[in-house]
Every structure is written in C-alpha cells, then in structure tokens.
Amino acid sequence: xxxxxxxxxxxxxxxxxxxxxxxxxxxxxxTLFAQDPxxxxxxSARCGDVxxxxxxNLLDTETxxxxxxxxxxxxxxxxxxxxxxxxxxxxxxNRAALHTALRxxxxxxxxxxxVTVDVGRELDRMRTFVTAVRGESVVADVxxxxxxxxxxxxxxxxxxxxxxxxxxxxVHYLSTVDGGxxxxxxxxxxxxxxxxxxxxxxxxxxxxxxxxxxxxxxLAGQLGSEHAAFTxxxxxxxxxxxxxxFGIAREQVFEVWDWVGGRYSLCSAMALPLALQIGMDPFxxxxxxARAADxxxxxxxxxxNIPVILALLDVWYANFHRAxxxxxxxxxxGFARFPxxxxxxxxxxxxxxxxxxxxxVGVDTGLVVWGESxxxxxxxxxxxxxxxxxxxxxxxxxxxxxxxxxxxHHDMLLANALAQAExxxxxxxxxxxxxxxxxxxxxxxxVLPEADAFHLGMLVALYEHKVYAASVIWDINAFDxxxxxxxxxxxxxxxxxxxxxxxxxxxxASTAALIHHIKxxxxxxx
Ligand code: F6P
Numbered sequence: 001x002x003x004x005x006x007x008x009x010x011x012x013x014x015x016x017x018x019x020x021x022x023x024x025x026x027x028x029x030x031t032l033f034a035q036d037p038x039x040x041x042x043x044s045a046r047c048g049d050v051x052x053x054x055x056x057n058l059l060d061t062e063t064x065x066x067x068x069x070x071x072x073x074x075x076x077x078x079x080x081x082x083x084x085x086x087x088x089x090x091x092x093x094n095r096a097a098l099h100t101a102l103r104x105x106x107x108x109x110x111x112x113x114x115v116t117v118d119v120g121r122e123l124d125r126m127r128t129f130v131t132a133v134r135g136e137s138v139v140a141d142v143x144x145x146x147x148x149x150x151x152x153x154x155x156x157x158x159x160x161x162x163x164x165x166x167x168x169x170x171v172h173y174l175s176t177v178d179g180g181x182x183x184x185x186x187x188x189x190x191x192x193x194x195x196x197x198x199x200x201x202x203x204x205x206x207x208x209x210x211x212x213x214x215x216x217x218x219l220a221g222q223l224g225s226e227h228a229a230f231t232x233x234x235x236x237x238x239x240x241x242x243x244x245x246f247g248i249a250r251e252q253v254f255e256v257w258d259w260v261g262g263r264y265s266l267c268s269a270m271a272l273p274l275a276l277q278i279g280m281d282p283f284x285x286x287x288x289x290a291r292a293a294d295x296x297x298x299x300x301x302x303x304x305n306i307p308v309i310l311a312l313l314d315v316w317y318a319n320f321h322r323a324x325x326x327x328x329x330x331x332x333x334g335f336a337r338f339p340x341x342x343x344x345x346x347x348x349x350x351x352x353x354x355x356x357x358x359x360x361v362g363v364d365t366g367l368v369v370w371g372e373s374x375x376x377x378x379x380x381x382x383x384x385x386x387x388x389x390x391x392x393x394x395x396x397x398x399x400x401x402x403x404x405x406x407x408x409h410h411d412m413l414l415a416n417a418l419a420q421a422e423x424x425x426x427x428x429x430x431x432x433x434x435x436x437x438x439x440x441x442x443x444x445x446x447v448l449p450e451a452d453a454f455h456l457g458m459l460v461a462l463y464e465h466k467v468y469a470a471s472v473i474w475d476i477n478a479f480d481x482x483x484x485x486x487x488x489x490x491x492x493x494x495x496x497x498x499x500x501x502x503x504x505x506x507x508x509a510s511t512a513a514l515i516h517h518i519k520x521x522x523x524x525x526x
Contacts, residue, residue, distance in 0.1 A: 009363055009475065014070035021066055022320040027058035029425050029440050036061075045304045047296040050458060051447040052306045056425045057313060057393070058321065058442045067312040068302045070473065076308065079472040084298060086110045086259070089468075090479035091356045097479045099264035099464060100294045103287040103457075110259060122255050122269050129234070129252070130275045139169060139195045143185060144273040145211045146199030147175040148344055149262025150236070153460070154274040156341040157266065157286070160334035161278050161453055171273045174215070177207040182214050191222035191232075197272055198235045201262050203242035206488070212246065236269045261479045263344045264464055266290075267457070282453040289457030297465040307465035313393070313444065314466075315473050318364045323391045328371035330397040331417035332451050338397070339371035342463060349467045351483065352476040365474050371395075375416045385424060386437045394443040396421055397459070399451040421445055500524045
C-alpha cells in the first residue's frame, strides 16, 4: 500500500472531480459522436495488433482525463512497478504475485534468487514429459483433476485452441466432487490408455483430493495394483512433498510456487493438460503473447494502456453509473468458457470489502461478470441488454480472421457482434413501447487479429493486469480469497452429519431443516 492507497478513495480530489463531472453530464452517445468526429480513434488503444475500441462507452475525453487523474492519485505507475519487482503486493498473505515471471525472458529476483531459473527448469521438464506423451500412442485420454485456478484456465484454452491439436489427446476435467462425473468417466475410459493429472497448488483442496483418491482406487482396481495405478499419475503443485506422499513419483510432479496465484497460473505447469493437447510450441506462443501484454502494461502511457482503461471503465460504471454487472461476449465459439474463467479471475480477485489498510472500502468493488459466446446469447439474454431496465456494460471480443475453413460463417459471426454493439448504442425510434429500444447502452470491443495461442495468451494477461489495476484504484488485495474459507469449514462440519446414522449438529433453523429433509429423502438407511 502507498500513501494515496491509504486514503479513503472518495476523499481524493480526483474522485470528487469525477463525481462532479458525472453529475454535470448526460453522456448521450449520439451527441458525443456528433460532437467529436475523431471519437472512434481517440477512444481506442492498441497492444501490438490487438485493438480496444471503447468509444461506445458513456464517457467523454474529459471523463478519461479525470479517470487517469484518479489512477495517478492512486500511484498506479508505482504499483505496477511493485508488481513486476516482486514486492509483496499480496498483503494479507505477505507474498509477491509474480505471474509475470512465468513468461519473463530476463531474471526476476525474489529474496535474492532468480525465480526464472525455477520456471525454466519446470518448463524444460514439462516439455520432456509432453513430448514423450504426445510421441507415444499409449495415452489417448487425460483426466485432469483440479478446481478453480487449477482447472478453469487450461479448460478454457483447451477448447479455444482446437485447431492446433495435431495429436488427439482427449482431456476430461474433473473439478466438482459430484460422483456422477466420476461414474461417467469410469464407464467411458480405458484405464490402460489414461493418464491422470492431479493439479492443486495446495494439494489439500477437498474436492480435488477426494476425486484423486477415487480415480486412484479405480485405476488400481482395473490395473491390478496400486503401483501400476500410480505410474499413470502426474501432479502439478506448490507442495511436491504432499504429491509424493500421496504416491506420485517425484519425476512426474511439476512445480508451481506460492508466488503464483492459482487464477493467475495459466502460463505455468498448471497448463500441463493444455500443453498435452496442443503441444509445447503453441504453449510457448501463448506465453509469448502474455509477455507482450506484460510489456504493454509496464510501458504504455496510462491513457493508451488497455488493462488500465478496462479497469477505469469498471470503476466508472461500478461507482458512478452504479452498474452491478458486466457482460462478456466473445464471438468465438471456442471461447465459451472464457466468461467462467474471467469470473474467477475478476470476482475472486475484486470481490472484496476490506482495503489493504484494513478499513471497509466504502464503495462498490468488482462487478459481477457473466456472459456467453456469441451468437448464443442473442437468442437468450440479449433481450434484457436491449430493452431491460438495468445498465449492463457489454464487452465484445472478436477476431478478424477465422481459424477454420468457413469464412462466410465467420463473416456472419462478426456481423452479429458488430450489429449487437451498434444496436445497443443507437437503439431505434419505434413508437410502440414494446418495440422501442432506447439505445445509449455502452459497449467495448476487443479485436484480435486471430484467436490463436499468442493472442489468447495476450488476452489473458491483459485481463490479469486489468484486475490488478482495478485493485490498486480500490486499494484491495487482488491476490487473496479469504471469503471462500468459511464455506469450506462449514462443509467439513456438515458432511459427516449427512451419514444416515449421524446425529444432527447445531445449525440455524433453515440449515437444520434442510439437512433433516435431505436425509429423510436420500434413500439411504442407517
Ligand atoms: O477455494 C478457492 C481456491 O483456493 C482458488 O483460489 C483456487 O484456484 C482453488 O481453490 C483451487 O486451489 P488448489 O489449486 O490449491 O487446489
């Protein structure tokens, strides 16, 4: 935390100026475009060949100037330097958040040690493993056991980058603890051609460990011995000793470190299933794209800096326009899981009410993030975007070039994305209320040249940095997640009470009644 970080946000001069500016303006997009013929060019930014068009947002150049002023009063530039330098920006856990070191090409020192040496070693080990597995015909299926940050990144990217799969290795993600998922997998998979990855930074997450044990028992039963089962296991963790104690050979354990947050770990060995699917070279391209975004975030002027602009848009909508959510609309079917990936990245990072100084924030923080790949949403929830009563800023993600052989389909997809953004902004002049679309609804469009591995990596890192920039403005910790702990403790208490013969524990009346109802209808007898 810095000096400005310790000050109440709403007392900052820049905040007061923004509040006055918000009250004084109408922010009518038709008028703003009419007044400024250069608006589309002025309110756009580039990171390499990625374009951000934010001209369809409810702001003008004065708003931007004031928002940048707020970022300066929060010493965002210094905060960015502290992130890259490995300072303990994760204040509550007293740790660095050095996901940028996962793709750095020059030394990154932490406690006198160059962590890129460790990163390089694990990447080399990963390359050897991936090359061996992809080179042999024995492995047809991979079960990846992990949840949250140990699952969402590779699952999203694995669906988004199918065009790179030279050798078909099917990856099955086992995240939640629903036994139905296990049962389906066991019925489908051949144990002799299945590899299992247990991915858990802590190697203690209950769902992951329960699934790992169940898969281990299944494999041991099918292959005839515990030893044979464990030869099929690999692990990714920050606690290799726990993976070894579980029974996995040390050579098959890949390391991450406590200075990488789970939801920021896509460029680490957490992407092992992805690398098995797409190969190591595309994974390197993904890391190179992320590195290009790091350079952009570190060096671009604040008003040209895509993560900074995206963060300021969230602050503008959350705190001044009082929007509660933002919809993310990738017009790329492979990006169907991107909203889920972003939900963890943004909501676990920015869903905070305590400042780094230990006070209550006093303004709304992280927006609810939701979305769906286009054009599916158009036939589901876009109705609310066009005619509903709530303000929901929209974020479109499109790619100029298709990675498939159906260019007309790609044109249709792009036409729909552009049409939705235009319709949200312009609305119509229908006289009948049920046909009228008021327009003036904001959107941002991110344009990738192509949704390849490089640009996917760049996109992910742009959002990682956007989250950090927003956390600096709100003076909250983007790298902890204490709010999830209470539910874990209560689940551990409730689980034994669900056994047929168990006595009920002490709960609120609603929870007690639910436990009683579920037990009496479970079909299990004591
Ligand atoms: O419960 C939340 C969380 O801690 C996430 O932050 C994390 O990504 C996920 O659980 C999985 O944790 P682990 O990788 O330690 O199993």
